[in-house]
Amino acid sequence: MREWWVQVGLLAMPLLAAYLHIPPPQLSPALHSWKSSGKFFTYKGLRIFYQDSVGVVGSPEIVVLLHGFPTSSYDWYKIWEGLTLRFHRVIALDFLGFGFSDKPRPHHYSIFEQASIVEALLRHLGLQNRRINLLSHDYGDIVAQELLYRYKQNRSGRLTIKSLCLSNGGIFPETHRPLLLQKLLKDGGVLSPILTRLMNFFVFSRGLLQYINQRKKFRRRWVGALASVTIPIHFIYGPLDPINPYPEFLELYRKTLPRSTVSILDDHISHYPQLEDPMGFLNAYMGFINSF
Template sequence: MWLYVAVGVGILAIVFVNYPSPPLTPVIKAWRSGGKYFKFRSHNIFYRVEKGDNPAGGVLLTVHGFPTSSHDWSKVLPGLQAQHSEVILFDMIGFGLSDKPPDHDYSIMEQADIAEELLKKLEITQVHLLSHDYGDTVALELLARFNQKQTSLKILSLCLSNGGIFPETNFPRPIQKLLTIPYVGAILSRLSFYGVFKRGFGDVFGVNTQPTESEFRDFYSAVVHNNGYQINYKLLGYIAERSQHKDRWVGSLQKSSIPVHMIYGPSDPVNPSVFINHYKKTVPRPSITVLDPEISHYPQWEAPEDFVQTYSTFQKSLSAQ
């Protein structure tokens, strides 16, 4: 009898813990109002095109991380606009304000396809790339296509930040490991709520660089928008993809003919400091900036001024080459 009761309570919890989904916060609503949508294979993909202040700086495409959205770049956006003629931001499928189809096989390859399709729609043929976390792997797929002449897109430079680009130095959080377990992941995703999110997400920020309560709410509202809590476990397939395509994606760095730089927050529990030496040993002519010790997994949010300064120095170095 107690087993039936427990099962019944579990089912009710799954149904009602995220019903209805919390509304978008005013900040995320304002972010949405500044953008548009385009169709990719029947799915709506959110994007923004921001005019820059430097006509000679070229176009910048930003690629966000897991589990968040293009809003991750909002704190550094003015600094990025100062460097470029345009800044393009988008939410990958399954993230933020874009569609999150429940019966969908999410992959890094498709996310790269979406990036290319957006640029074609905007009639942009060459870009600088700036990426973070999950977005680093998407950027490396774009770089691999560029290196192997599998795309008409020309990549001018690539700046990565705190991504698990090496399986050997990437340590997914315990909850991420649980979410990759068949069936368990689907149940845990549906049982997640704000308190669980805040605790787990806060763990990847530095002790002294935590988001404010309102910022946590902003992040959460974008994550669960469009019933995102139902598909988060599906997005984690990228962990296995990184091992499967390691030669292609790490190889793209090793064979790159374009300038590449890494901005790294060293308190990152997902990509701890062993990453630094591995990066220097693995990447020819390694270029990396290690930020202050208190900065963790979201350097563009935790230290926006330092992040912009580092990125600006990288961009200025290009003109000197």
């Protein structure tokens, strides 16, 4: 008699095969609206989605928002209107492989390419020579660090960064605690294709998750950029974050970046502070941006 798990496996295979071919769910009305209000530009033959709102008339201030993993620019929708009351331009994009942007496969996704896409977007909008405020979260924090490194090197064609505000990103590999699902997808194995499809193939792809390895490899480059620049830097932190745990993360951050200011939100705020506590997040950011 065969082992029970073999019989279960044989019974589950046709069900799993059917599931893998189920089309993705329809977009909600809110996401439809977000997409229709945005635009696309082309980067090396790939379509990149972005939002660009004009806010305060006469203000020179521009803020560029960099979203996290595994989501999209829609992460910022709860604070979008509040930002338009302070900035002349509020800009956000879906990184390659995320949201409404193209998702080529196979493709070697990298933080370096995502940073180049941000630069290309600002050139597309004619803002390459303007001073930019960066506001980032999670995965976007690492992209912001690469942009900061390029700015520090004073390379032509790079962004001129006025300020940087990070939030709940694993900028230190040694204090980052990836979720079990992230580990399984990043490292591969027989479960990876199944988990990938179950959790939306185009979001949870092994290629996108390689940023975790890149962060370890280029720690000196990216953390060094944060530690060496003189622009205002701030960190907004939801302390219940299981990926960047309290107090280990915060202790290392303050030790490594003593010049940076920090806003700690309420104890119940976790990894997505701009969604969990949009007013607290917005107030913290405005307090920082109005301080210089």
